[in-house]
Amino acid sequence: MKKVDLSVEFCGIRFPNPFVLAAAPPTDDAEMIARGFDAGWGGAVVKTLGLEHVEVNLVSPMMAGLSYEDKGLIGLENIDLISDRDINEVLAEVSELKKSYPEQVLIVSMMAGSEKEWKEITRRVQAAGADMIECSFSCPHGMPEKGMGSAVGQDAGLTYERAKWVVEAAEIPVLIKLTPNVTDMRPIAQKVKEAGAAGVTAINTVKALLGFDLDTFSPVPSVNGKSTEGGFSGPAIKPIALRFVADVVKDVGIPVAGVGGVVTWQDSVEFLLAGAGIVEVCTAVMRYGFDIVEELTEGLALYLEDKGMSSPMELIGLGLPNIVSHESLSREYKAIASIDEDLCVGCGQCIVACRDGGHQAIGFRGRQEDGGLSDADDARIPEVDDEKCIGCGFCRTVCPVEACISMTPRED
Amino acid sequence: MTNTSTAHASLEETGRSYAPHEAVIEASRCLMCDDPPCNAGCPAGVDVRRFIRKIRFGNHRGAVRLIREANIMVGICGRVCPQEMLCMEHCTRTNLDTPIDIAGLQRFAGDIELASLAPLPDAAKDRPERVAVIGGGPAGVGAAVELRKRGVGVTIFEKSDVVGGVLTRGIPPFRLDQAFAAEELNYVERLGADVELEQTASEPAELLKKGFSAVFIGIGLGRPYTIGLEGEDLPGVHVASDLLTDIARGDRPDLGSRVVVIGGGNVAMDAAMAALRLGAERVDVCCLESYEEMPAFRSEIEEVQSEGIVFHPGTRPVRIVAEGNKVVGYEGVAIRWKEPGLLVPSNAVDVPGTKFSLAADGIIEAIGTGVLDRFEGVETDERGVVRTDPETMATSLPGVFAGGDVVSGGATAVRAYAEGKKAAEGIVAFLDSRGTEGGGR
Numbered sequence: 001m002k003k004v005d006l007s008v009e010f011c012g013i014r015f016p017n018p019f020v021l022a023a024a025p026p027t028d029d030a031e032m033i034a035r036g037f038d039a040g041w042g043g044a045v046v047k048t049l050g051l052e053h054v055e056v057n058l059v060s061p062m063m064a065g066l067s068y069e070d071k072g073l074i075g076l077e078n079i080d081l082i083s084d085r086d087i088n089e090v091l092a093e094v095s096e097l098k099k100s101y102p103e104q105v106l107i108v109s110m111m112a113g114s115e116k117e118w119k120e121i122t123r124r125v126q127a128a129g130a131d132m133i134e135c136s137f138s139c140p141h142g143m144p145e146k147g148m149g150s151a152v153g154q155d156a157g158l159t160y161e162r163a164k165w166v167v168e169a170a171e172i173p174v175l176i177k178l179t180p181n182v183t184d185m186r187p188i189a190q191k192v193k194e195a196g197a198a199g200v201t202a203i204n205t206v207k208a209l210l211g212f213d214l215d216t217f218s219p220v221p222s223v224n225g226k227s228t229e230g231g232f233s234g235p236a237i238k239p240i241a242l243r244f245v246a247d248v249v250k251d252v253g254i255p256v257a258g259v260g261g262v263v264t265w266q267d268s269v270e271f272l273l274a275g276a277g278i279v280e281v282c283t284a285v286m287r288y289g290f291d292i293v294e295e296l297t298e299g300l301a302l303y304l305e306d307k308g309m310s311s312p313m314e315l316i317g318l319g320l321p322n323i324v325s326h327e328s329l330s331r332e333y334k335a336i337a338s339i340d341e342d343l344c345v346g347c348g349q350c351i352v353a354c355r356d357g358g359h360q361a362i363g364f365r366g367r368q369e370d371g372g373l374s375d376a377d378d379a380r381i382p383e384v385d386d387e388k389c390i391g392c393g394f395c396r397t398v399c400p401v402e403a404c405i406s407m408t409p410r411e412d
Numbered sequence: 413m414t415n416t417s418t419a420h421a422s423l424e425e426t427g428r429s430y431a432p433h434e435a436v437i438e439a440s441r442c443l444m445c446d447d448p449p450c451n452a453g454c455p456a457g458v459d460v461r462r463f464i465r466k467i468r469f470g471n472h473r474g475a476v477r478l479i480r481e482a483n484i485m486v487g488i489c490g491r492v493c494p495q496e497m498l499c500m501e502h503c504t505r506t507n508l509d510t511p512i513d514i515a516g517l518q519r520f521a522g523d524i525e526l527a528s529l530a531p532l533p534d535a536a537k538d539r540p541e542r543v544a545v546i547g548g549g550p551a552g553v554g555a556a557v558e559l560r561k562r563g564v565g566v567t568i569f570e571k572s573d574v575v576g577g578v579l580t581r582g583i584p585p586f587r588l589d590q591a592f593a594a595e596e597l598n599y600v601e602r603l604g605a606d607v608e609l610e611q612t613a614s615e616p617a618e619l620l621k622k623g624f625s626a627v628f629i630g631i632g633l634g635r636p637y638t639i640g641l642e643g644e645d646l647p648g649v650h651v652a653s654d655l656l657t658d659i660a661r662g663d664r665p666d667l668g669s670r671v672v673v674i675g676g677g678n679v680a681m682d683a684a685m686a687a688l689r690l691g692a693e694r695v696d697v698c699c700l701e702s703y704e705e706m707p708a709f710r711s712e713i714e715e716v717q718s719e720g721i722v723f724h725p726g727t728r729p730v731r732i733v734a735e736g737n738k739v740v741g742y743e744g745v746a747i748r749w750k751e752p753g754l755l756v757p758s759n760a761v762d763v764p765g766t767k768f769s770l771a772a773d774g775i776i777e778a779i780g781t782g783v784l785d786r787f788e789g790v791e792t793d794e795r796g797v798v799r800t801d802p803e804t805m806a807t808s809l810p811g812v813f814a815g816g817d818v819v820s821g822g823a824t825a826v827r828a829y830a831e832g833k834k835a836a837e838g839i840v841a842f843l844d845s846r847g848t849e850g851g852g853r
Contacts, residue, residue, distance in 0.1 A: 069440035069468070345507035348446025364447065373447055380447075380504075400443055400508060 004301045006042075008313050010277040011173040011198035011255050013131055015105050017042035018312050019268065019296050022259050022280035023109035023134060023177075026290070028083055030093035034100065039290035040297055043105030045201075045280065048082040048136045049090055050111050051121055056084040064210050064221035066236065075236035076283050077210040079221065079228055081142045082111055087121075091128035098129040107132040107175065111139070111148055115165045122169040131173075134257075135166055138179035138204030140231045150179040150204070156191045163195035173198035175257055178244075180237075181207045185244045189252040199255035201280065202244045205231025234283040235261045242274050249275025250320050263292075265299025272312055273319030335391035335407040337362070337384045343404040346380030350395035350405060361388035362395060423659070423689045425491075425589040430520040432472065439468035441505060442512050449502035450514060455830040456483035456554075460499050460514055467517055476525045479518060483829060484557055484599045485550065487522020488579055490515055491588045493826050494709045526595055539563040541625035541843050545605075546613040549577020550825040551630030551816025553600050554832025555839070560603040562840050567606045567624075569613035575600065577632050579825060581657045582679075584686045590660050615788050616812045625846075626839045629798060629807070629814040630832060633822055634784030638777055639674065643732035648739030652683040652778030659686055668773020669693045672742040674729055675778030676706035681716045683776045688719055696770050698724040698744050701755055728760055730767065732775060742772045783818055790814070797821045804838030805831060813839055 006017040020043035021027050021036050028047040036044055050056065058081055066075035083090065091108075098106055108130040112118040118135075125133055136149060137159055143149030152158045153176075163176050176192045178185055180203040189200050209229050210220050219227035241260025249256050258276025262268050263284040271279045284292060300312060309315065339350070339362075354362040366379020373379045396405040430438060442464045450460040458479050466475035479486045495501075495515040503511035541564050545552045548570030556566045574580045579593045601607055613619065616627040636653045638644055648668065652675065658665060671687040673680050676699030687695045697716070699706060703725040706713060717723070726746055733741030746766035750759050783796030791799045791808035798807055798814040805813045815831030817823060 069436065345443070345504050346445075347443035347504045349443055351446040352444070 004304045004310055006297055006301055006312060008042075008278060008311070010257070011132065011175070013105055013173060015042040015278055016103050017297050018272070018278045018300075019293050020044060020105070020107070020257070020278050020280045021285060021290075022282035023047050023107075023136065024282040024286070025080070026282065026285050028085065029090075030097050033097060033106075036285075036290045036293075037097075037101045037104045040293040041104070041290065043107060043131075043278070045107040045109050045134050046083075046090065046094060046130075048109040048111050048139070049085075049087045049121070049125070050082050051117055052087060054082075054112075056081050058084055059223045061221040061223065066210060066232075066234075073234060073283070073287050075210075075232055075234040076286070077208055077221070077230040077232050078205070079141050079223075079230040082136070082139070087124070091124060094125075094128040094130055098131075105131045107134050109134040109136055109177070111136045111143065113146075113148060115162075118162060118165040119169040122166050126170060126172055132175060132198075133166065133170055133172060134175040134177050134201055135163070136177050136204070137162065138177045140179060140181055140205055140207035141229060150181055150207070153177075153179040153188060153204075154182050156188045159188050160191035160195050163192050163197050167196040175199045175201045177201035177204055178248075179204050179207075180240055180244055180260075184247070186247055186251050189248040189254055193252055193254045197254075199257060199277070200248055200252075201257040201259060202248055203237070203241045203260045205233045206237050206240060208232035233260070234287075235263055237261045238267060238270075242270060245271060245276050246274040246320060246323055249317060250323065262296075263288075265296045265303065268296055268300060269303060269315060270319075272315040273317070275317040275320055277313075277316055334410040335393065336386065336389050336410045337391065337393070337395050338406050338408045339382055339384060340404050340406070341378070341381050343401050344381055345401060346382075347400065348380065348382060349398045349400065350382055353398040354395050357394050358392055359388050359390055361385045361390075423585050423664075423686070425592075426586050427491075427519075429523045430516055432520075435467050435472070435517055435520040436470065438513050438517060439464045442468060443504050443508075445504050449504060450499040450512075453499040453501055454482075455498065455824070455827045456485075456489070456833070457830070458482040458499075458518075463521065464512065464514070464517055467521070472521070472524055475517075476521045479521055480525065480599070483826065484553070485579075485596060485825065485829060486525050487519055487596055488588060488593050489826050490517075490519030490522045492579070492583060493518075494711065494824060496711055497709065498824075498826070522596065526592065537563050538565070539843070541565060542567060542623070543626045543628060543839055544569065544613065544616075544619040544624040545628045545630060546616070547577065547630040547632060547816075547818075548572070548575035548597075548607065548609075549630055549632045549816060549828065550579060551632070551818075551828040551832040551835075552577070552628065553597055554829035555628045555630060555813075555815065555836045556600050556605045556832075557603060558833045558836030559839060560600070560605050562836070564625075564836075564840065564843065565606075566604075567608060568600070569611045570607060570609050571612055573609050575607055575609075581660045582653060584656055584659055584682050584689075586685065586689065587682065616790065616809060617788055620811050625811070625843055627812045628832070628835055628839065629787065629790065629812065629818060630816045630828070631783075631785055632817045632828075633781035636777075636781045637779050639729055639779060641729055641732050643734050643739070644777070646732070646734055646737060646739055648734075648772075648774050649732060650774065650776045652679050652776050653781055655776060656682060656686065659690075664690060666690070667692055667776070668739075670771050671695045671774045671776060672770055672772045673697045673776045673778055675699055675780070676701045676708060676725065677778065677780065678708045678712055679781075680776075680778035681708045681712040683778050684716055684721050685719060687774070687776065688721065692774070695721045696724060696742075696772075697721055698727050698729065698742070698770075700726070700728055700747060700757065700760055702726045705755055724768070724770075727766075727768075728757065728762070733769070733772075739772055739775055742770045742775055744768055744770075781822070787812075795821070801838075804841065805835035806838055806842070811842065813842075 023045040062080045063078045065073045108125045137153035139149035144151035174197045238261030245258045258271035259280035268279045365381045366374035399405045448461040463475040500511045545568045636651045671692040673684045727744040730743040746763040747760040789809040813835040815835040816828035
């Protein structure tokens, strides 16, 4: 068996493993980042810094969660801002951290306004010893009102101009963090590439209105009865993030740090398959703690071992050739739902789903003329009508049993 | 000697209800089966899947309404129904892991009901007829609710000082809080039924003559059987149903530190647990049936065992040992059945050399109850159990219907309620068939 080495090279920098703490509250101070590194994170993006004159006025509460049934925190919305700490203090911590953790990669996230400011902050971050820079062109709340954050990342011209300023001042690799709040990220990522940045970080949070308090009519999180649109993160946004990562890697051909909804090692493998070179995580860390990195690294290593691979880098982009246009999908291939009778518990959710969600192609074996069910032991086994099943696959998504319904090729 | 760990257990209701978010989590485990087996398990016809779906999607009050439409004993049945034998028995989720806690979800719904006092359904157009309901237990209440919903006037004659029958005067408070039960059952009055408490009704024939258009008999089983042992009339010997009624009324009798309960049914289990809670240090349960044959619900038997109560199944009482006026012990002997499956004293033979003695300050007899009152012209079997048409619940006396334990010989509260409902339909059909010829009141 090949020995697995989880280290990856991304934008010319060696990471002990591909798991990196995203720019967020968990990376707002050195003590927390140190605990993250001790737990096993391969790198960290220090929470976005601004220059001294930038006033950061936080509100509270600034977070609210979206839960679904018993799924806990399926999504998190925040109206937090960039770090409200003094940049000098943080950069001093960065220098110290780098000394204590020479192996781990320290990326500093930053945000500024004018060319002069961008260049100044770039030089200061660099001087502090950061390994990489990440520029936030993507925060969807608070900053756009001041012409920063996603106001930049939504405009290819502004993105090019600002990315160029930073690249000109930087001697270390520069990542530009882009916003998903655009119809297409590719033209913008293209400009990042043309500006000479090393890579793109995708995605920042999805602009959202999380919900309302039904008694006060205030949106949440309610700041004394009012709220504002915020940034949505967590497992709910993973499909959106995967799409943007794949788009950018495939069509722009620039390295991407993937971020958005990663909780498990399986999620991280998906980001690698979509072409990400490293994987950033925030919401899951806030929810479950730094220690989850153990499951990410161990799970990934065991998976690679199973696949006969020795490095996560072997996975990067493997899924991309399989993403094709709708037009070029096979029309010869026809699937049909196939139900494993031994696994079936007889609930009939597939029947309801097919009846009201599709094609009335599934029914209980014991259904009698009068509408009742027979007393036979197998009366509650669902049967698929070959004629009516169009192979849509919806039944498989509602079945509560793992691997009970599969979509198999039609034999006829 | 086994030390009972729960000697200080309280008589107060045990367990707690789900908080709303916990109820949603439990409801979200429901597979929302097509043709759900749980629904078929409810005697009262509660649409179980639908009420769980309502909770799952946050429509808690809708769930209360739906359950109450079929059964006003929402929180009561959530507490005392043997759901593991009814709706939960065939829960499909059992094939996956564990059944949905339907009882717990219904208890949750019942609590909302009392908290919110949901509005009454639109009253049906009042009909001219009035029906007399003899007995305000679950059967009588079930009949009265359904009759009121159909616009028929109802007068309930209840012997006790509160409606509910065994629910308020038989089941011990640690299983069901009496005040809660009474308040929930009070819904029948909110529907416009007249309730005459501490009233012994006249003969059904009399009531019909007095102008009632029909009569429903739901008197339950009011006469406890006794064994006939010498010393049964000593002060330390109690009849379980009377004792439980006293406890329900608020009495806290001193049964002594060692108590022997005779009987293997649910009432015996309740009496044994009550004895512990009244301060007994050791409680023994002796019954004719083998452990497997005991008629009590399995869940109750296991609960009793978990409290450290000692079982002596497959034994019969030999004598009560007394010193003067004071009970000091109990003697029993192991038995075997002459004929298998026939679980009656006359079929029992002593096993030689198996006699045993237990110290006892108090003895509780819980060997069952029979019919207390019989009514003129109403056909019964030899035990006084009323014969009815299973479709309409009509008795042999025209215009007189019956349901509940007095017909089944002893079953669950929910079944009694269901029979009351069924009788109400029979009564309405009877009233309709008479048209206007009979005298309304």
